[in-house]
Amino acid sequence: MPISLHTPLDMHLHLRDGDMLKTVAPLSARTFSGALIMPNLVPPIESKEDVIRYKNRILETIGNEQFTPYMTLFFKPTYSRSFLEEVRDEITAVKLYPAGITTNSEGGLSGFDIDELRPTLEAMSDLEIPLCIHGETGGFVMDREAEFVPIYEKLAKHFPNLMIIMEHITTKESVEALDRFENLYATITLHHLMITLDDVAGGMLRPHLFCKPIAKRPEDREALLKVALKAHPKVMFGSDSAPHPREAKESPGCAAGVFTAPIALQALAELFKKNGASAENLQKFISQNAQKIYNLKPIQKEVVLTEEHFIVPKSYGGVVPFLSETTLDYSIHTVI
Ligand code: NCD
Ligand code: ZN
Numbered sequence: 001m002p003i004s005l006h007t008p009l010d011m012h013l014h015l016r017d018g019d020m021l022k023t024v025a026p027l028s029a030r031t032f033s034g035a036l037i038m039p040n041l042v043p044p045i046e047s048k049e050d051v052i053r054y055k056n057r058i059l060e061t062i063g064n065e066q067f068t069p070y071m072t073l074f075f076k077p078t079y080s081r082s083f084l085e086e087v088r089d090e091i092t093a094v095k096l097y098p099a100g101i102t103t104n105s106e107g108g109l110s111g112f113d114i115d116e117l118r119p120t121l122e123a124m125s126d127l128e129i130p131l132c133i134h135g136e137t138g139g140f141v142m143d144r145e146a147e148f149v150p151i152y153e154k155l156a157k158h159f160p161n162l163m164i165i166m167e168h169i170t171t172k173e174s175v176e177a178l179d180r181f182e183n184l185y186a187t188i189t190l191h192h193l194m195i196t197l198d199d200v201a202g203g204m205l206r207p208h209l210f211c212k213p214i215a216k217r218p219e220d221r222e223a224l225l226k227v228a229l230k231a232h233p234k235v236m237f238g239s240d241s242a243p244h245p246r247e248a249k250e251s252p253g254c255a256a257g258v259f260t261a262p263i264a265l266q267a268l269a270e271l272f273k274k275n276g277a278s279a280e281n282l283q284k285f286i287s288q289n290a291q292k293i294y295n296l297k298p299i300q301k302e303v304v305l306t307e308e309h310f311i312v313p314k315s316y317g318g319v320v321p322f323l324s325e326t327t328l329d330y331s332i333h334t335v336i
Contacts, residue, residue, distance in 0.1 A: 012238025187238025
């Protein structure tokens with residue numbers, strides 16, 4: 001049976017810049033109505049001018065495709081209320097990275113002192129600007145996200161009207177935190193619904209599956225699947241599609257990031273079907289939940305997927321996609 005997905009949204013996407021932007025942006029723009037664009041460029045997106053110029057570069061790259069880049073700023077604790085008021089209409093969220101925790105995050109935050117953060121976070125709360133967080137501490141790699149949950153809770157408690165999105169959650173601890181605080185939400189990636197650390201490093205090392213946060217244990221994956229498949233209203237799809245050139249992945253110092261954007265809808269359709277979840281739930285996970293959480297009115301798009309085999313390409317312009325050279329059960333038939 002064909003599946004029609006309406007107005008797909010990707011609420012966590014890395015489009016990069018320059019030639020990489022030209023390679024990857026059209027791939028998302030073809031099938032998604034919009035995406036939340038991450039600001040971790042070099043240098044990061046930190047001013048209104050940066051936001052506007054980057055948005056224009058994205059729009060230039062995608063030609064006539066109907067696609068909205070929902071822009072973000074790279075969080076700085078120095079952002080003033082007047083600055084945020086001025087930039088408000090150009091952005092959908094602000095993204096916070098702990099310093100040095102992932103690709104291009106060196107200028108991130110080095111501590112979570114509430115008093116230090118209060119002026120900026122109160123202003124964001126009053127102006128209804130959501131805060132997206134890469135929630136990992138500098139601890140042992142498998143424990144980093146679970147160790148960050150108390151920080152999420154501290155922020156949620158001190159700023160009860162601030163919308164906080166726990167980005168790309170990978171643990172059962174984060175799933176459990178969702179229901180403890182009204183103002184906590186989460187994005188979930190495709191790859192964290194499919195793989196565990198065993199797939200990354202249990203046999204031959206697979207650099208194209210290496211990302212931050214690293215894939216965790218089977219029970220974590222189960223917890224993520226449970227909320228995604230039932231389309232828990234506080235979770236939404238965010239691919240965290242993070243392209244790096246093949247040379248940067250197949251290297252002694254492998255860059256973190258899994259490139260999933262062009263195959264995400266096909267693979268999600270298969271995953272939901274195999275797990276006995278309904279197309280309605282996939283629809284909510286891929287669009288309605290995000291529309292409600294972020295109060296978005298996206299461009300209408302309909303993506304029809306049919307049960308025809310799709311062999312995932314080896315590479316898209318020098319970037320190796322997730323599940324490359326494997327056969328998926330669903331193909332994209334038409335996009336209207
Ligand atoms: C992302 C990237 O490459 O920009 N990498 C990743 O492993 N997910 C950054 C991020 O979201 O952590
Ligand atoms: Zn990311």
